[in-house]
């Protein structure tokens with residue numbers, strides 16, 4: 001069974017949001033079209049408590065974009081974003097929510113970030129996505145959403161490692177590109193892990 005994972009298409013990741021992904025709004029119509037082409041649609045939401053430790057605001061003297069060690073692991077400090085039950089964490093207004101079968105929420109515990117829709121960044125706590133997919137007999141995943149160089153990349157790498165046939169449809173993805181080349185490097189990393197990364201012109 002084929003499933004589409006619609007990753008973090010939330011207000012805060014759109015232009016004008018707290019952590020805007022350049023041209024992130026362009027993925028909304030693509031998502032709405034692609035959702036019709038899959039048997040199952042799972043949408044993810046970045047779903048942080050207000051005091052999440054990936055927020056620069058929780059570290060006096062630190063600024064957005066700095067990298068700190070958080071319990072021994074490098075953590076990029078982000079602006080406050082996708083705080084659960086706030087408008088910033090809502091799905092983009094134009095996203096066809098009625099086409100979503102399941103919602104997976106991630107990065108819900110204060111002390112650890114979670115770019116992947118499967119596990120936190122320490123690979124300790126699972127979100128329940130793997131169980132859900134196995135229960136439904138899903139073996140083939142396609143990913144779209146935000147952001148190519150964070151949540152898409154980490155979700156795709158975990159999916160491939162877990163044995164799912166994994167495709168990333170770039171026409172439905174946009175990246176943050178904190179540093180020049182981040183998106184290209186993410187694509188190369190996904191490809192070398194066996195992920196099929198489909199360029200926009202071939203995407204359908």
Ligand code: VGL
Nearest residue numbers: 008046078146147150151
């Ligand atoms: C994401 C940065 C921080 C993402 C989430 O969804 O790609 N990026 N939190």
Ligand code: ZN
Nearest residue numbers: 046081082107
């Ligand atoms: Zn986040």
